[in-house]
Amino acid sequence: MPNPLTLKLEQYTPFSPQERARIEAMTRSRCETYAPGQPIIHEGEKVDQIHLVLTGLAARSKQLPGGDRQIMAFLVPGDLCDVEVFVLDAMDHDIVAVGETTCGLIARSEIEVALGELSNLTKALWWSTMTDSAVLRARIIDHGRRAARERIAHLVYEMLVRYRIIGQARDNAFAFPVTQQDLADATGLTPVHVNRVLKGLRDDGLLAWDRKGVRVPDPARLKRVARFESAYLHLDRTEAGDDVAARAGDLV
Amino acid sequence: MPNPLTLKLEQYTPFSPQERARIEAMTRSRCETYAPGQPIIHEGEKVDQIHLVLTGLAARSKQLPGGDRQIMAFLVPGDLCDVEVFVLDAMDHDIVAVGETTCGLIARSEIEVALGELSNLTKALWWSTMTDSAVLRARIIDHGRRAARERIAHLVYEMLVRYRIIGQARDNAFAFPVTQQDLADATGLTPVHVNRVLKGLRDDGLLAWDRKGVRVPDPARLKRVARFESAYLHLDRTEAGDDVAARAGDLV
DNA sequence: GGTCGCGTTTAACATATGTATGGTCGCTGA
DNA sequence: TCAGCGACCATACATATGTTAAACGCGACC
Numbered sequence: 001m002p003n004p005l006t007l008k009l010e011q012y013t014p015f016s017p018q019e020r021a022r023i024e025a026m027t028r029s030r031c032e033t034y035a036p037g038q039p040i041i042h043e044g045e046k047v048d049q050i051h052l053v054l055t056g057l058a059a060r061s062k063q064l065p066g067g068d069r070q071i072m073a074f075l076v077p078g079d080l081c082d083v084e085v086f087v088l089d090a091m092d093h094d095i096v097a098v099g100e101t102t103c104g105l106i107a108r109s110e111i112e113v114a115l116g117e118l119s120n121l122t123k124a125l126w127w128s129t130m131t132d133s134a135v136l137r138a139r140i141i142d143h144g145r146r147a148a149r150e151r152i153a154h155l156v157y158e159m160l161v162r163y164r165i166i167g168q169a170r171d172n173a174f175a176f177p178v179t180q181q182d183l184a185d186a187t188g189l190t191p192v193h194v195n196r197v198l199k200g201l202r203d204d205g206l207l208a209w210d211r212k213g214v215r216v217p218d219p220a221r222l223k224r225v226a227r228f229e230s231a232y233l234h235l236d237r238t239e240a241g242d243d244v245a246a247r248a249g250d251l252v
Numbered sequence: 253m254p255n256p257l258t259l260k261l262e263q264y265t266p267f268s269p270q271e272r273a274r275i276e277a278m279t280r281s282r283c284e285t286y287a288p289g290q291p292i293i294h295e296g297e298k299v300d301q302i303h304l305v306l307t308g309l310a311a312r313s314k315q316l317p318g319g320d321r322q323i324m325a326f327l328v329p330g331d332l333c334d335v336e337v338f339v340l341d342a343m344d345h346d347i348v349a350v351g352e353t354t355c356g357l358i359a360r361s362e363i364e365v366a367l368g369e370l371s372n373l374t375k376a377l378w379w380s381t382m383t384d385s386a387v388l389r390a391r392i393i394d395h396g397r398r399a400a401r402e403r404i405a406h407l408v409y410e411m412l413v414r415y416r417i418i419g420q421a422r423d424n425a426f427a428f429p430v431t432q433q434d435l436a437d438a439t440g441l442t443p444v445h446v447n448r449v450l451k452g453l454r455d456d457g458l459l460a461w462d463r464k465g466v467r468v469p470d471p472a473r474l475k476r477v478a479r480f481e482s483a484y485l486h487l488d489r490t491e492a493g494d495d496v497a498a499r500a501g502d503l504v
Numbered sequence: 505g506g507t508c509g510c511g512t513t514t515a516a517c518a519t520a521t522g523t524a525t526g527g528t529c530g531c532t533g534a
Numbered sequence: 535t536c537a538g539c540g541a542c543c544a545t546a547c548a549t550a551t552g553t554t555a556a557a558c559g560c561g562a563c564c
Contacts, residue, residue, distance in 0.1 A: 136392065162328055182323065185322060195542070
C-alpha cells in the first residue's frame with residue numbers, strides 16, 4: 001500500500017520509481033504514535049525533524065490566553081506538520097493529535113539532501129511564503145476567537161508593524177488607504193459595525209484615523225487591547241543585522 | 253532608496269551585493285499602476301509574470317456569489333502577489349488594488365533562472381505548501397462570510413474530498429474522530445451552537461454522524477448548502493494521471 | 505454492577521453583531 | 535452654484551450566536 005505522502009504529492013506530479021523509493025525510504029525510518037489530545041509539537045519548539053501524519057488526525061492549533069483554542073487546519077495522512085523548520089527558527093503554533101495519530105519522523109538532514117542545495121534567494125522566498133501563511137493563520141485566529149474590537153485592533157497593530165518594517169511609518173503613523181467597507185471585508189464584519197468599533201477605539205484614544213492615515217498614540221496600549229503576540233511575524237532573526245530590530249524593535 | 257522586496261527578504265538573510273543587484277534588476281524592468289478598486293489579477297487567471305507591490309496597498313480578496321467579498325490579506329510594498337504561478341495553474345482568488353498601487357512585473361522566466369533548476373520533489377513541496385495556504389484562505393472566507401451552518405457544511409465537505417483523495421473514504425463515509433468541542437475550536441463557534449447546527453444538518457438528511465465517522469448521503473446537496481467551490485484545492489492536474497480524478501472526480 | 509468521566513443534547517436567557525435606513529460632510533464636475 | 539456621489543456617521547430594530555446550566559447516554563474501570 002502506497003505511502004500517503006507520495007499519494008498526496010503525486011497529485012501534483014508523477015514521480016519516477018527512484019524518487020518514489022526515496023520518499024518511501026525517508027518515511028519508513030521512525031514513527032511515533034500519539035493519543036487524542038496529546039501535543040505533537042509545541043509553539044516555540046525548535047524541531048529538527050519533520051513530522052508526517054501517517055494515520056489518524058492531527059491539527060494545527062493555537063492556545064489563547066484565557067483558555068480559548070483555535071484550530072487553524074486539520075492534518076490528514078500525507079500532510080506534513082512542520083515544513084517551516086527549514087526557514088523559520090521556531091514553531092509559532094502547536095500541532096496536536098485529535099484522534100489517535102501516528103507520525104513518521106524525517107530527519108531534517110534527510111530532506112535537505114533530497115532537495116539539494118538551496119540558494120539564498122530560494123530560501124528567502126520560502127521564508128516569505130511561510131511567514132505569509134503565518135499571517136493567514138493569525139487572521140483565522142482573529143476571526144474565530146476575538147471580538148470585533150480586538151480583531152480590528154489586531155489588524156491595525158499588525159499593519160503598523162509591517163509598515164515600520166518597510167520604513168513607511170513615521171511616529172507610529174502610517175498611510176493606510178482603506179475605506180471602512182474594505183476593513184469590513186477584511187475583518188468579516190459589517191461596515192456599520194466597523195464604524196461603531198472604530199469610534200470606540202478613537203474615543204478611548206487608542207488610535208486616530210484621519211483622511212491621510214492612522215496614528216497610534218500609545219502602541220503598547222493598543223498591543224494589549226489587541227492581545228497581539230509578535231511571534232508569528234518571525235522578526236527575531238538577529239543575524240539579519242539589527243536593522244529590522246531598529247525598525248520594529250519597540251513594537252514586538 | 254532600497255527596493256522594498258530586498259528590504260523585506262533581508263529580514264531573513266542578508267544578501268551579497270551581487271544577489272541584491274540581481275533582485276533590483278529584476279524589479280526595475282516593468283511597472284504598472286492601478287487605481288483604487290481596480291483588479292490586478294483575477295481568479296482563474298493564468299499569470300506568467302509575478303507582480304510585486306512597489307507602492308500603495310493591495311489585497312488578496314475573493315468575491316462570493318451574493319455580492320459578499322472577503323479580503324484575506326493586505327499586501328504592502330515588498331509583498332509578492334502571486335508566487336504560486338510556479339506550481340499552480342491558475343489563481344484561486346483575486347488581487348485588487350485598495351489604494352492607488354504600483355506593481356513591478358517580473359517575468360516568470362527571470363525568477364526561474366534566479367532560482368536555478370528545481371527538482372520534482374522540490375516543486376511538489378512548493379505545491380503542497382501553496383495548496384495548504386489556499387486551504388487556510390478558504391477557512392478565512394468561511395469564518396468571515398459564511399453562517400455557522402454553511403461553515404460546518406463546508407468543512408465537512410472539504411474533509412470528504414480530502415479523505416477521498418488519500419483513499420480513505422468509502423461510500424462517502426469517512427472516519428473523522430473529532431469531538432464537537434474540536435469542531436467548535438475549528439469553526440470559531442461554541443460547542444453548543446455546533447451541536448444545534450449539527451442537529452439541523454442531520455435532520456435535513458445532509459449528513460449522518462455516528463461514533464465511528466461521518467456519512468454524506470447526498471454529496472451534491474451538501475455541496476450546494478456549503479457553497480463549496482473546489483478550485484482552491486487545485487485538483488485539476490490531469491497530467492497526474494486520472495487517479496486523482498477517479499478518486500475525487502464526482503465531488504469537485 | 506455501580507460510579508465516574510466525557511461527550512452530547514436541550515433549555516432559557518443575554519448580547520454582539522447584522523439589517524435597514526437616513527443624515528452629514530467634503531469632493532468633483534457641469 | 536448646484537447636483538451628484540462616495541465615504542463616514544448615527545439610530546432603531548432584528549437575530550444569529552454566545553452563556554450558563556442541567557440532564558442524558560455510554561464506555562471505562564474498579
